[in-house]
Amino acid sequence: MSEFVHKLKSNPRNNVIDDSFWQIKYQDDHRGLELIPLLTTTIPANKSGVVVKLIKDHVDEDAHDLGHLRRIAKEADLIKEGQVEGETADSTEKKPASEVFLRVIIASKDTEVDFETIKAGITAILSYEPPFHTDYASKYLPFTKQESVEWSRNAWPIMWRGNTAAIQTKLSDSELSEMKQKLNEVIALSKANSGTKELPVATLIVDPKTGEVLSRKLDTRHKQGNPLNHCTMEAIAEIASQELARRQERGTSKQEREREGKQETIDGEEDDRLYLCLEMHVYTTHEPCPMCAMALNHSRVGRLVYVESSPGSGGIEPNSGGSHGIHWNPQLNWKYEVWKWVGDDLGVEKVDESVNA
Amino acid sequence: MTTKYEYHSGFMEEALEQAELSLNNNEVPVGCVFVHNGKVIARGMNDTNKSLCGTRHAEFLGIEHILKTHTADIFEEVDLYVTVEPCIMCASALRQLKIKCVYYGCANDRFGGCGSVMSIHSDKGVDPTYKAYPGFYREEAIMLLRRFYCQENENAPTEKKENKKQRELKTAFQPFDFTKYVHSEEEFVEVYGEEYLHLYQESLKEKLKETGKGEKKRKTKK
Ligand SMILES: [Zn+2]
Ligand SMILES: [Zn+2]
Numbered sequence: 001m002s003e004f005v006h007k008l009k010s011n012p013r014n015n016v017i018d019d020s021f022w023q024i025k026y027q028d029d030h031r032g033l034e035l036i037p038l039l040t041t042t043i044p045a046n047k048s049g050v051v052v053k054l055i056k057d058h059v060d061e062d063a064h065d066l067g068h069l070r071r072i073a074k075e076a077d078l079i080k081e082g083q084v085e086g087e088t089a090d091s092t093e094k095k096p097a098s099e100v101f102l103r104v105i106i107a108s109k110d111t112e113v114d115f116e117t118i119k120a121g122i123t124a125i126l127s128y129e130p131p132f133h134t135d136y137a138s139k140y141l142p143f144t145k146q147e148s149v150e151w152s153r154n155a156w157p158i159m160w161r162g163n164t165a166a167i168q169t170k171l172s173d174s175e176l177s178e179m180k181q182k183l184n185e186v187i188a189l190s191k192a193n194s195g196t197k198e199l200p201v202a203t204l205i206v207d208p209k210t211g212e213v214l215s216r217k218l219d220t221r222h223k224q225g226n227p228l229n230h231c232t233m234e235a236i237a238e239i240a241s242q243e244l245a246r247r248q249e250r251g252t253s254k255q256e257r258e259r260e261g262k263q264e265t266i267d268g269e270e271d272d273r274l275y276l277c278l279e280m281h282v283y284t285t286h287e288p289c290p291m292c293a294m295a296l297n298h299s300r301v302g303r304l305v306y307v308e309s310s311p312g313s314g315g316i317e318p319n320s321g322g323s324h325g326i327h328w329n330p331q332l333n334w335k336y337e338v339w340k341w342v343g344d345d346l347g348v349e350k351v352d353e354s355v356n357a
Numbered sequence: 358m359t360t361k362y363e364y365h366s367g368f369m370e371e372a373l374e375q376a377e378l379s380l381n382n383n384e385v386p387v388g389c390v391f392v393h394n395g396k397v398i399a400r401g402m403n404d405t406n407k408s409l410c411g412t413r414h415a416e417f418l419g420i421e422h423i424l425k426t427h428t429a430d431i432f433e434e435v436d437l438y439v440t441v442e443p444c445i446m447c448a449s450a451l452r453q454l455k456i457k458c459v460y461y462g463c464a465n466d467r468f469g470g471c472g473s474v475m476s477i478h479s480d481k482g483v484d485p486t487y488k489a490y491p492g493f494y495r496e497e498a499i500m501l502l503r504r505f506y507c508q509e510n511e512n513a514p515t516e517k518k519e520n521k522k523q524r525e526l527k528t529a530f531q532p533f534d535f536t537k538y539v540h541s542e543e544e545f546v547e548v549y550g551e552e553y554l555h556l557y558q559e560s561l562k563e564k565l566k567e568t569g570k571g572e573k574k575r576k577t578k579k
Contacts, residue, residue: 227429228420228450233412240410247409276409290477291453294446294470298411312483315449322480326445331474333467354483356453 017171020343021179021305024317025328033151035136036064037109040156041122042131046097048072048104054121055106063110068141070157075101078135078157105156109134169337179283179305182206182213183341186283187307187348189218197222200349201357203231204283205239208302214280215239230357232284232292236299239276277301285348286357287340290315293326297334307341312353361550362493365460368392368438369493372462375402375415376440376501380508382407386501389415389439391423393431399423415439416447420454432456440498442491445470448477452484459489462498464533472538490548491538492556496530503527535560 015023043051052071107113123129137156141163142148148160171179182204190202201219206212215238217231279302286308288296293315296304304316304327314320316327316338327338351357359367368390375388379402391399401419405411416439423431432454437443440462443451448470451459459471459478470477471489479486507526535557539545545557 225428226421226424227453228417236412237410240408244409276411289449289453290470290482291446291449294444294449294468295412298444298446298468300411321482322475322477324445324475324477324480326475329474356449356483 016342018176018343020341021171021176021339022342023169024325024338024340033142033155034139035155036139038135038137038156039106039109039115040103040133040135041106041119042075042101042103042133043122043126044098045100045102047126048102050125051104051122054125055104055118058118058121059107059111059113061111062107063112064108064139066105066108066137068158069105069137070159071105073103073157075103078103103133103135105135105137106132108137171339178211179339182281182283183305183307183346185213186285187346189216190285190348192218194349199351199355199357201231201286201351202284203235205235205277205301206281206283208279208281214242228291230289230292232282232288232357233295235282236277236295239280239299243276281305284357286310286351287314287316287320289313289356290321290324290326291356293324296336297326297332300334301336303337303339305339305341307346307348308350308357309340310351310353310355310357313356360552361548362553365438365490365493365548368397368436369440369460369462371397371400372438372440373494373497373501375400376498379403379415380501380505383508386505387415387439387441389419389437391419392436392438393434398427398435412446414444414447416443416450420450429454436460438493440494440501441465442469442471442473442489444468445475445477448475448489452478452482452487455485456487458487460493461489461491462493463495463502464491464538488548489538492533492535492549495533499530500528532563533560534564536564 015025017023041051106115106118119129119132135156138151138158142151142158142160143163145160145162148158152158186202186204189204190200193200193202198221199219203215203217204213205215207214215235217235217238219229219231220234221227221229277296277299279300281303282296282301282305284304284306287306287310288304289310290313309317309320311317311320315324317340318325326332327336329335371390372388375390376386377388379388380386382402384403384406387403389401390397391401399419399422401415401417401422403415404413404418416437419437420432423435432451434457436458437451437456438460442461442463442465443459444465445468461471464473466473468474472478472491478489503526533556535545539548539557542554542557546554549556
């Protein structure tokens with residue numbers, strides 16, 4: 001089994017477009033087969049309805065999400081090694097229901113529930129004590145149908161209805177070349193810090209409609225004496241101050257209107273006043289830290305593209321830092337796309353693992 | 358003699374004053390003070406609306422004030438008192454500064470980074486972890502937020518106004534679950550003082566009742 005699990009974990013990344021951009025979505029995306037123990041039992045098919053109802057009545061909530069598993073499996077499907085497929089399946093169909101045996105999940109063994117009472121209940125229904133087994137099932141929904149077939153062969157059968165995390169966001173050829181060009185631009189900017197005590201880290205914020213770069217920031221946290229002045233934070237602040245200046249020029253700042261006692265106009269622009277980076281695209285050399293990743297969330301950006309992972313401190317990737325996946329957390333009210341460059345070496349300078357980009 | 362709880366509450370009163378000020382400025386009312394050797398060295402209030410910048414949280418304003426006259430290593434000896442649990446962004450910022458300890462009023466269910474949505478203060482990461490303790494003037498902190506959202510709604514154009522029921526200022530509070538944020542009675546006593554242990558024990562009891570309800574539900578289903 002361990003060799004099998006190893007093979008799955010070393011599978012190439014899913015969601016890679018044009019061999020160059022990897023879209024990072026759910027934290028679970030790249031998890032291999034991880035097994036959890038289940039308590040199961042074998043019962044005659046004609047009793048399955050009553051038994052399943054009894055189980056449902058006792059198990060309010062399983063310790064694991066078992067939504068991707070078949071609740072009931074044919075005994076025949078569970079015997080795999082050295083058997084001709086279809087052989088037993090055919091013969092079972094001719095048998096009366098009382099002679100066909102099914103294997104049913106009671107609950108995962110981590111569930112806090114009175115297993116003895118359930119066992120006694122099933123025994124009472126059947127008028128005999130059925131065999132109880134420990135079976136193993138995949139903890140997670142597989143990423144692809146092929147994985148689903150493979151995992152079902154090695155563990156409890158999976159019900160494959162697709163995985164929304166596997167749906168790829170499409171990128172057109174022109175988008176791909178635009179993304180690559182902007183990455184080269186941000187990398188070139190970061191080189192200005194080479195050989196200085198500042199970090200070779202830089203950020204661009206781009207208006208996706210025009211392709212115009214609205215903010216270009218090189219990291220200068222040391223010079224500024226503020227360890228929080230990461231270039232991504234500075235770029236966000238610059239977008240805000242540009243807009244503030246523009247509004248003040250037009251004499252339409254909210255405060256002024258209020259001072260003059262005017263009714264505030266709701267023209268959509270005011271509605272977006274807190275979300276100035278709304279749907280904008282952000283390019284950075286390095287995977288941002290949780291502070292910057294959340295700042296991008298607060299600012300409602302649409303897309304982040306970067307080159308170098310930050311395994312120690314990053315706030316995005318499933319295997320970075322505390323596995324936060326801040327761009328795609330279901331509890332937060334905003335999500336943004338993230339693409340990591342996985343193509344040829346673009347020459348981004350590495351930074352120490354202890355650094356927050 | 359002041360109790361531990363009163364000691365922390367004293368600083369929280371100053372943080373509440375900042376929150377009150379931000380409410381008067383039409384900002385989401387969050388305020389904070391930074392304390393070094395028992396003295397307030399900086400104050401901060403939320404400034405996202407005026408600056409048009411979604412990252413101008415109270416914590417950042419206070420931090421920048423301190424860095425005008427100190428180097429960043431001072432934060433290792435600084436405690437933060439903030440009326441609302443730091444968001445994920447601020448929680449990470451505070452960890453990068455190696456803040457000594459954080460005390461806050463109410464939990465932040467939408468963005469909280471010190472135990473509510475994420476636990477940035479204690480998760481795996483490159484910077485040292487810090488402790489974060491809730492529940493100091495929690496109800497006052499919540500009331501300020503409620504007043505802000507009522508006031509927002511009052512100012513909204515008629516078609517955007519929520520119905521009357523939603524507009525009314527609610528004054529009831531859900532019981533607070535301390536056990537989600539403080540992991541043992543010993544730790545609770547250490548921070549809040551023996552006199553307030555009953556608050557923690559009530560949380561524990563409430564939690565037990567909840568699990569008990571689950572049990573009962575299962576039994577009645579039979
Ligand atoms: Zn950062
Ligand atoms: Zn914050």
